[in-house]
Amino acid sequence: MTKSIWASAGALALAFLTTQGAMAQDAKPVRGGILNYGVAGGPHTLDCHAGNSFAVTHHLGPHYSTLMKTDNRNYPNTIGDLAKSWTISPDHLTYTFKLHDNVKFHDGTALTSEDVRASFQRIIDPPAGVVSAWRSMYADLKSVEAPDKDTVVFKMSAPNSGMLSIFGSPWACIYSAAKLKEDPKYPEKTVMGTGPFQLVEHVSGSHWTGKRFDGYFRPGLPYLDGFKAIALSSTALINALAGGQIDAEFRGVTPADQQRIQASRGANIRFEQAEGMGLFMVSFNTKVKPYDDIRVRRALTLAVDRWGGIEPMSRISTLKYVSSFQRPGAPDALPKAQLEKLPGFGRDIKAARAEARRLLAEAGVPNLKFTLINRGPDMPYAPFALYLIDQWRQIGVTVDQQVVDTANWAQRRTSGNFSVIVDVTGDWGEDPSFVMARFLSSDTSFNNPTGFSDPKIEQLFQAQKLEFDPAKRTQAVNVLENYIVEQIFTMPVFRTVRLLPFATKVQNYPVVPVHNWLGDVSEIWLKP
Amino acid sequence: MLTYVAKRLLMTIPTLLGAAVLIFFMLRVVPGDVIEVKLRGDGASVTQDVIDAERRRLGLDKPLPEQFTSWIAGLTRLDPGLSMWTGKPVVDEMSVRLPLSIQVAVMGALIATLIAVPMGTLSALYRDSPIDYLLRIFSLVGLAVPAFWFGMVMILLLLWLFNWLPPVIYTPFHVDPIANLSQLIWPALVVGIRYAAVVARMVRSSVIEVMKEDYIRTARAKGLAEKVIIIRHAMKNAMLPAITVIGLEFAFLMGGLVVTEQVFNLNGIGQLFVQAVAHRDFVLVQNIVMFIAAVFVFTNLAVDLLYAAIDPRIRYR
Numbered sequence: 056m057t058k059s060i061w062a063s064a065g066a067l068a069l070a071f072l073t074t075q076g077a078m079a080q081d082a083k084p085v086r087g088g089i090l091n092y093g094v095a096g097g098p099h100t101l102d103c104h105a106g107n108s109f110a111v112t113h114h115l116g117p118h119y120s121t122l123m124k125t126d127n128r129n130y131p132n133t134i135g136d137l138a139k140s141w142t143i144s145p146d147h148l149t150y151t152f153k154l155h156d157n158v159k160f161h162d163g164t165a166l167t168s169e170d171v172r173a174s175f176q177r178i179i180d181p182p183a184g185v186v187s188a189w190r191s192m193y194a195d196l197k198s199v200e201a202p203d204k205d206t207v208v209f210k211m212s213a214p215n216s217g218m219l220s221i222f223g224s225p226w227a228c229i230y231s232a233a234k235l236k237e238d239p240k241y242p243e244k245t246v247m248g249t250g251p252f253q254l255v256e257h258v259s260g261s262h263w264t265g266k267r268f269d270g271y272f273r274p275g276l277p278y279l280d281g282f283k284a285i286a287l288s289s290t291a292l293i294n295a296l297a298g299g300q301i302d303a304e305f306r307g308v309t310p311a312d313q314q315r316i317q318a319s320r321g322a323n324i325r326f327e328q329a330e331g332m333g334l335f336m337v338s339f340n341t342k343v344k345p346y347d348d349i350r351v352r353r354a355l356t357l358a359v360d361r362w363g364g365i366e367p368m369s370r371i372s373t374l375k376y377v378s379s380f381q382r383p384g385a386p387d388a389l390p391k392a393q394l395e396k397l398p399g400f401g402r403d404i405k406a407a408r409a410e411a412r413r414l415l416a417e418a419g420v421p422n423l424k425f426t427l428i429n430r431g432p433d434m435p436y437a438p439f440a441l442y443l444i445d446q447w448r449q450i451g452v453t454v455d456q457q458v459v460d461t462a463n464w465a466q467r468r469t470s471g472n473f474s475v476i477v478d479v480t481g482d483w484g485e486d487p488s489f490v491m492a493r494f495l496s497s498d499t500s501f502n503n504p505t506g507f508s509d510p511k512i513e514q515l516f517q518a519q520k521l522e523f524d525p526a527k528r529t530q531a532v533n534v535l536e537n538y539i540v541e542q543i544f545t546m547p548v549f550r551t552v553r554l555l556p557f558a559t560k561v562q563n564y565p566v567v568p569v570h571n572w573l574g575d576v577s578e579i580w581l582k583p
Numbered sequence: 584m585l586t587y588v589a590k591r592l593l594m595t596i597p598t599l600l601g602a603a604v605l606i607f608f609m610l611r612v613v614p615g616d617v618i619e620v621k622l623r624g625d626g627a628s629v630t631q632d633v634i635d636a637e638r639r640r641l642g643l644d645k646p647l648p649e650q651f652t653s654w655i656a657g658l659t660r661l662d663p664g665l666s667m668w669t670g671k672p673v674v675d676e677m678s679v680r681l682p683l684s685i686q687v688a689v690m691g692a693l694i695a696t697l698i699a700v701p702m703g704t705l706s707a708l709y710r711d712s713p714i715d716y717l718l719r720i721f722s723l724v725g726l727a728v729p730a731f732w733f734g735m736v737m738i739l740l741l742l743w744l745f746n747w748l749p750p751v752i753y754t755p756f757h758v759d760p761i762a763n764l765s766q767l768i769w770p771a772l773v774v775g776i777r778y779a780a781v782v783a784r785m786v787r788s789s790v791i792e793v794m795k796e797d798y799i800r801t802a803r804a805k806g807l808a809e810k811v812i813i814i815r816h817a818m819k820n821a822m823l824p825a826i827t828v829i830g831l832e833f834a835f836l837m838g839g840l841v842v843t844e845q846v847f848n849l850n851g852i853g854q855l856f857v858q859a860v861a862h863r864d865f866v867l868v869q870n871i872v873m874f875i876a877a878v879f880v881f882t883n884l885a886v887d888l889l890y891a892a893i894d895p896r897i898r899y900r
Contacts, residue, residue: 099621099668099862107622107629186637188622188629243670259671259679260850260858262752285751291848294738298748319742462615462863465623501630 088581090282092303093292102242103228105186116573119248123223130567131485133223147214159270168201173232182239217488225572251277251577277577302558327566331551338478338545342506350418352543354411356399358450372435378550387532424453428476431458483571487532507544602876617667617863668864684851688836694775703786725780734846770847789821830886834879
């Protein structure tokens with residue numbers, strides 16, 4: 056009883072504080088102060104072009120600019136960062152960008168179009184020894200030119216309706232062309248960009264500090280004097296938030312952590328949330344019997360009560376939404392009515408399970424048994440797998456769970472050493488050409504581990520990629536998504552929430568779904 | 584004595600080499616590698632050619648004997664190589680963390696010795712009395728309670744009672760002693776109390792043994808005060824086995840603070856080791872294990888030499 060009173064009081068306080076937080080966003084920004092935030096992991100590289108995890112962007116993000124960027128106030132629109140304006144040729148094969156003319160690197164040298172050209176050239180055609188983790192994303196890019204010091208021209212080999220947002224990738228940091236000429240690997244050793252903060256110190260495994268760059272090209276920004284990113288283990292991060300040692304964390308916490316932190320910090324903390332980009336799925340190895348039989352895969356997706364499970368799941372984990380491949384709130388997401396017609400997303404679980412049993416019997420595996428490979432021990436992999444196992448038990452399927460660490464999981468996933476595996480995406484952007492690319496046939500997409508191939512998927516993918524009319528493109532994306540969900544080589548189940556804690560003094564950080572991008576730290580300010 | 588030391592030092596070579604062979608080949612049978620975790624752990628769209636190029640760059644495509652000899656050759660030149668995860672020199676990665684781990688180990692050892700020696704002695708002198716039972720319960724609890732649990736309880740208590748937590752960033756003692764101690768005293772207490780439980784049991788049984796010796800009876804017959812008998816005659820001899828335990832536990836602390844460092848978020852060697860294993864940073868893991876093996880070997884040697892200093896009957900040849 057006491058517990059429930061406290062819980063209700065906490066919820067009311069939370070609602071109040073969230074509103075207060077939102078109201079404070081409109082107040083007049085104040086200059087100064089240091090933002091201390093936690094990061095659960097250190098960067099494995101100092102080179103954005105080689106990075107792929109939040110641990111890289113949450114450290115490097117404040118030091119670099121990109122050509123374009125996602126608009127966190129009007130998400131998921133793309134706006135210019137270094138680009139002041141841009142034009143796209145009618146055939147969508149030429150993108151011309153005009154750059155801001157007052158941009159300086161942290162060493163005082165002026166940025167020119169050559170720096171942008173050299174940086175993109177490094178991504179699409181990396182010199183020997185340079186890792187370009189996102190090269191494949193720019194496959195449609197033919198060349199980059201710098202006809203004058205303020206203009207960059209990108210020539211495409213094929214049109215791509217998602218290209219503008221791809222230019223806003225947080226990994227496409229702009230480096231100094233002169234320094235790249237001296238040493239193409241300099242970004243691995245030196246952090247020197249045109250971003251709002253200069254690097255002061257990096258103590259491996261401990262902390263990373265930045266100070267305001269007075270030559271930053273956006274007038275009056277950044278508001279903060281500096282920031283300190285503190286490396287913390289997942290448990291220590293929650294303790295540090297509860298103890299007030301850090302002011303924020305930008306990846307997200309669980310509802311249980313939220314309660315603990317709230318109980319400790321009271322009015323000094325607020326939480327804001329958005330639909331997350333983490334999609335939890337199950338992938339089947341379609342080269343292994345009986346998962347080569349679509350009836351078996353269909354039975355396994357039909358058995359999972361997504362709508363019934365999400366509410367209890369959201370109380371104990373970061374999983375909060377029933378979702379297909381596109382985020383439910385994304386511009387091109389399947390309409391709910393259409394989604395509910397897809398296998399596994401229906402509301403009548405009794406009928407779905409009866410159908411699942413019939414399909415398994417028809418496929419000759421009424422008492423199917425298998426081992427589910429799960430990635431552990433991080434949240435929310437464990438509750439997700441346990442829920443699935445229970446759901447499958449209800450149609451007579453027996454599942455053993457094998458929990459392996461990330462290295463083992465990644466190796467098994469890419470080598471096809473599994474029958475059924477818990478799978479996840481955590482994309483940095485919303486454009487369907489990017490989000491859906493990993494679900495192309497296995498012989499086309501190196502990121503589809505299921506061995507499933509169907510040329511129709513490529514045709515539908517190309518159709519949406521070549522469609523520039525927004526309404527028609529949404530239709531084309533819906534057709535593609537519908538088709539992929541129907542093939543059930545990978546079954547989407549639940550999506551995460553991005554629940555961010557902020558000390559109440561932290562202002563002006565609109566929460567967006569993507570956790571792999573830090574967002575615009577230059578606009579954060581601290582209430583005195 | 585010098586010959587003995589030289590012999591012992593020579594013996595360390597095959598010991599460390601054996602450890603090197605074991606750790607190198609055992610790591611290679613563990614599934615997964617650093618490239619997969621780095622470039623595909625978060626499900627990024629990295630093509631196979633990028634993976635292959637990175638594998639080549641790190642030398643993971645070379646035959647295992649070649650990788651092994653190249654590592655050992657590097658060690659003989661005091662160049663353990665680069666971390667496969669961060670690309671930084673292993674020496675840099677370890678030297679950032681070493682002062683913290685050494686300080687916690689030294690503080691833990693001091694706390695343990697300060698608690699264990701009087702506790703074990705009292706327990707032995709008042710054998711089977713309520714004091715003995717009480718101290719034995721303390722040492723049993725110390726042994727039974729896992730360090731991580733004790734650490735978590737300590738953190739929660741600090742938060743609950745004082746709404747305060749130890750600093751999360753390490754400050755060297757010479758820079759700011761208060762900040763340094765307010766961070767490290769808690770983990771040192773956690774490991775020190777468990778360590779004290781182990782040592783106290785050893786001190787107790789040694790003192791009981793020694794107090795039965797003829798020379799103690801002789802000392803009593805000579806009319807020496809009990810205090811003098813205990814301090815001058817009993818303790819000196821009873822300390823020999825305790826020193827072995829203290830030494831071994833110290834070596835264990837240097838590499839075994841894995842859990843405590845996790846709980847208190849200490850940027851030490853133990854935490855680095857856990858991260859290196861998770862990342863499959865073979866080079867870093869190999870070198871940390873070699874470092875810990877070397878600490879064990881040299882601590883043992885130091886303990887043996889200390890024996891000779893304490894007990895004049897012991898002479899090494």
